[in-house]
Amino acid sequence: MKRRKVLILPVGLAALLLSAVGPAHAQKGFGGGTDGQTEQSANTDGKGNVSVTVGGVVFDRSKNGSGDSVGAVTSSTSWSPPACWYAPKYTPEQLQKYLEPIWEAESTGYEWDAKQREKYNALDEKKGFNKDKTGKGFWWGSYVNESYPPGWDKCDTEYFWVDQGDPPPADIENAVTPEVLAELAYAEIRVPGTEVTLAPAEATKVNLPTWAWLDGAEFKPVSVTASVEAIGIEATATAEPVSLRIEPGTPDAEIYPASGVCEIKGGRIGAPYEKGRADEAPPCGVKYLRSSGDGTFPLQATVTWEIHWTGSGGAGGDLPDGTFGATQDVVVQEIQAVNR
Structure with a gap:
């Protein structure tokens, strides 16, 4: 039939x-x-x-991320939640x-x-x-x-x-188990936006290092718990920030560190600029080698989040890293010299 x-x-x-x-x-x-x-x-x-x-x-x-600029992480591999x-x-x-x-x-x-x-x-x-x-x-x-x-x-x-x-x-x-619930929770994770602070604040200048950092208060672990009460199982997926990758938006630039990956230390990514250190190489930043003219350079800042999970019965493990980034426009000016 x-x-x-x-x-x-x-x-x-x-x-x-x-x-x-x-x-x-x-x-x-x-x-x-x-x-x-x-x-x-x-x-x-x-x-x-x-x-x-x-x-x-x-x-x-x-315990998820909050605010206007939050977004979902993208798996750093070909894996995706169910x-x-x-x-x-x-x-x-x-x-x-x-x-x-x-x-x-x-x-x-x-x-x-x-x-x-x-x-x-x-x-x-x-x-x-x-x-x-x-x-x-x-x-x-x-x-x-x-x-x-x-x-x-x-x-x-x-x-x-x-x-x-x-x-x-x-x-x-994909019948729900603690592991499948963790994978579903992964899709619900929201992390803060990634607009970095750049300094010196007055302007980014050609051939002068620009310091970059992210506020450590915003970049802390976030998590989502998924549960099915009817059968008494649950799992929590937790994302922790580990690094920031900077792409300056032009090949005419040098990145600090040279890898372009700034590790998180002491709950902060990068370090705030302090007056008088304009000529020093920052722990995280960029030095532009030419001006942006009448336009801007699209600086891309992407944070990598390590994601792991725990669940009912002591289950747990790792899930693929997630990334979340944003682009911000940077104006780079020539250093003005005065002839006497």
Whole structure:
């Protein structure tokens, strides 16, 4: 027997199509979203700390970076956080309330509906949909990152049952575990902007070292905790700043240090300029060898953040470093000489 086309689409896309059928097909599960979607809800503790529920996962952002210039880190490797994942989605009763209206609408074909009823033992009033296991497990389903990055449609496994206390099947990729939660928390990390302070403050001059530094008060570890209360697991991803890379925006420049990478020391990246040290080589900075004329040079400052995680049961490890940078325009002037 052939399935109708709508049924062989990935779960996330099929759910989007089904959501257009009518309100009866948008039965919410305990995970906080309609089938295949990642509906959000937010709570605050009265102090501005926010926890957000996305796709069955609660993200505690209270220790995240804040401010107008914060942004998400980009992995320094080809790795990226999961674009979709599986988590507890329905109790037996909730799954029944979600599926039966779809079957009754006959939008998916009698033969397919019949197979689905058989799969979930729907005709058995006591055991159908695992109702005899109510309180002892959940039906797991897929959720999709709301920005739909590449790979969002890979989680196309149909609902599967997991007994309380048991791990999800090992052959199902991105079913939530502490490690997967850490990877999802990685995507929620926000770090401060990277506009560096340059000095001497009056102007950047040709052939004079320009000191660069970042305020240590802003560059401290940030973290996000992801949890699934229904199954009692969590993980925290923590990002710590380790270095600043400077790219002056022109090949006609010298960088301090020569590698262009300024290590973090004493909670600060670089060192503030002090009057009288204009001719000294700074621990972090740049010396421009020509003026910017009527324009500017686009100085790029990128901070590297080391990211590690800890989770339930003593689990933990490292995740790929993340980077976050910004460009700022620098005016470089010629040194004016006075002839007497």
